[in-house]
Ligand SMILES: NC(=O)C1=CN([C@@H]2O[C@H](COP(=O)(O)OP(=O)(O)OC[C@H]3O[C@@H](n4cnc5c(N)ncnc54)[C@H](O)[C@@H]3O)[C@@H](O)[C@H]2O)C=CC1
């Protein structure tokens with residue numbers, strides 16, 4: 195194994211720097227010629243990762259045929275672009291090529307997890323999801339980071355652990371692919387809400403409540419969809435939730451701050467860029483309805499994002515809910 199193609203130049207840039215430093219032969223791809231030209235010219239992705247220089251030897255391209263001889267592909271495109279990108283790969287890559295997806299989201303139309311989307315398009319390829327608290331700004335600087343490799347194929351997950359673990363990136367294996375993916379996708383919605391609290395000027399008490407009750411909701415839905423409860427206590431559950439809800443790097447949180455300060459959701463998303471929690475909120479709301487799982491925070495976030503509810507009013511609604519026992523088990527609404 196030596197040839198790695200990294201698709202997408204946001205988090206993908208950080209991953210390609212890491213892979214190159216590990217001695218791999220690395221190609222970084224973007225569909226946008228201007229993005230590749232700017233990275234080539236400036237030696238860094240100045241817009242997304244300013245000050246993080248690419249080492250010598252990373253090939254930059256807009257030509258997806260760079261994946262033809264790849265032993266491993268890191269898929270780091272936004273979640274809404276995962277199916278189209280996988281479709282394009284179908285006629286190019288070898289069936290032996292190991293696929294690693296790092297995007298965090300659900301497919302809006304089908305409500306499928308991204309590994310299911312990729313498997314529909316590239317059924318022959320071994321597929322691993324790499325997820326956890328791993329902001330690009332820190333991975334790109336080689337700062338200590340821990341993530342999880344999850345797959346339906348245990349050997350493939352261990353192969354990714356062997357291939358990508360290094361002194362700055364510690365990788366654990368988890369066989370609960372459903373839980374790992376749902377944790378990554380759903381925490382972005384709670385991070386949006388965390389930003390809303392910050393934008394409204396609320397403090398640490400409210401943030402701690404949001405994280406704690408947020409992971410409760412995530413694990414309820416996750417378990418209803420077949421995930422294991424303990425996965426949500428791990429790196430891809432509470433770990434990723436903590437980082438995204440508290441980090442200045444988080445775009446979900448930054449969009450939430452703008453909403454809390456009075457911008458509309460559409461304005462906030464347009465100002466920030468990729469805000470995965472925005473789309474995921476629609477999916478989670480639909481999944482909650484489909485499964486009958488009670489998700490009061492998700493419901494309020496949905497109403498703020500898509501029904502014009504004022505953020506302050508959403509907080510009031512959550513505070514005024516009927517009395518409950520903390521560890522209540524009867525969480526089905528139907
Ligand atoms: N930025 C981060 O720190 C982390 C991001 N992720 C996840 O990785 C995924 C990508 O995130 P970012 O790189 O931050 O997003 P981004 O939107 O900043 O960058 C994605 C890159 O993908 C490419 N791209 C954009 N639109 C595309 C399209 N329609 N088709 C194909 N390629 C396209 C471009 O090269 C772009 O720079 C997201 O799902 C995110 O949740 C996961 C861990 C860390």
Ligand SMILES: O=C(CO)COP(=O)(O)O
Nearest residue numbers: 326327328329444445446
């Ligand atoms: O998933 C991420 C870090 O693990 C990225 O978070 P944001 O999309 O909120 O920037």
